[in-house]
Amino acid sequence: xxIPHSIRLITLIGLFISLLNISACSTGRYQHAQDxxxxxxxxxxxLKDAEVKAEPLSSMGNPRRYTVLGQEYAVMSQGxxxxxxxxxxxxxxxxxxxxxxxxEIYDVYQMTAAHKTLPIPSYVKVTRLDNQESVIVRVxxxxxxxEGRIVDLSYAAAVKLGIHKMGTAAVxxxxxxxxxxxxxxxxxxxxxxxxxxxxxLQQKLQTLQQWPVxxxxxxxxxxxxxxxxxxxxxxxxxxxISILNNNQLPNPLVLAAHQL
Numbered sequence: 001x002x003i004p005h006s007i008r009l010i011t012l013i014g015l016f017i018s019l020l021n022i023s024a025c026s027t028g029r030y031q032h033a034q035d036x037x038x039x040x041x042x043x044x045x046x047l048k049d050a051e052v053k054a055e056p057l058s059s060m061g062n063p064r065r066y067t068v069l070g071q072e073y074a075v076m077s078q079g080x081x082x083x084x085x086x087x088x089x090x091x092x093x094x095x096x097x098x099x100x101x102x103x104e105i106y107d108v109y110q111m112t113a114a115h116k117t118l119p120i121p122s123y124v125k126v127t128r129l130d131n132q133e134s135v136i137v138r139v140x141x142x143x144x145x146x147e148g149r150i151v152d153l154s155y156a157a158a159v160k161l162g163i164h165k166m167g168t169a170a171v172x173x174x175x176x177x178x179x180x181x182x183x184x185x186x187x188x189x190x191x192x193x194x195x196x197x198x199x200x201l202q203q204k205l206q207t208l209q210q211w212p213v214x215x216x217x218x219x220x221x222x223x224x225x226x227x228x229x230x231x232x233x234x235x236x237x238x239x240x241i242s243i244l245n246n247n248q249l250p251n252p253l254v255l256a257a258h259q260l
Contacts, residue, residue: 035094038108038155047160049136050111052123052177059183059233059256061102061120061142068145079122079178086150088126088171090158091143100141104258108155114141115151115173123177126151128161129170135160136176186229186260187240187252191218198224208247209240216260227260228252 041047065074076082096108102120106112113124118139127134137157144152151173158164161171189205192198198215205213205228216225231237237254244252 030094030098032094035092038093038096041109041156041159044159047156048111049160050123050138052136054177054180055121056181056230057179057183058102058120058140059185061100061140062183066142068142071145073116073142076117076119079118079175082118082173082175082178084150084173085129086171086173087148087168088151088153088158088161088163088173089144089146089149089168090153090155090164092155102140102258103256104140106141106154110154111135111137111157111160112141112154113137113139113151113157114143115139116142116145118175119179121179122175124151125174125176126153126157126161127172127174128163129172131162133161181232183233184230184257185233185237186227186255186257187231187237187244188255189226189228189244189252190250191223191225193222193224195224198226201226208243211236211240227255229255230257 062075065072067073091114092108095106098106100106100112101114113126115122115124118124120140120142122139123136124139125134125136135153135157137151137153139151141152144150149168151171153161153163155164161169163169190198190201192201195215195217202213202215205226209228211228211231213226213228216227217223218225228240231240241252244250
């Protein structure tokens, strides 16, 4: 019996949506129940690889161990030289605008990816095994939590690799750059409306401790935020906070890179 074209089309759409639903992340905290397609990228040839740069370990998203769907995963302490083969998938608009595992906001049009155990952020080269096409992405999320799948790509990365219509593809994965040092944070000491007062405090803070002190100006609200950092987490940060307390300065607001 010949299947009507409309029924075949509906079936294909249903299969495609099912593929998208098998994404890296869980479903409980998202506003959409199912994943769906972003607006198409009209010029795939314009897509560029993620720019590889040295970064510290993210202060979020790197627990020693974590459990998802009853499976425990151990996050790698070192990712340099790591290689892996398996299947790549991608995740779309259901997760767009929501926080990734390290607190950054997922953008389907950025060259990012999710991996279960690599230290975040890591830069990895993902290569299709059938045609050797490759893409370099920045890992800032956890997943995909499905058997055989080793990496979940952003939509842009999937388009560049040519798997956005296929849903999945067999790939190899190679770490290009892993976090170069431990996690860092910033201390926002105060936000002042008077620019001269902010500059005077900046000078004072620079004499009290060794880490850089910057003033971030919010012109919309006429505020000048005085921040110290980046500072390694742990004893160094505790030392600076102690110095602030000993000089009768307010308790600082502790910020990660994605909160700046």
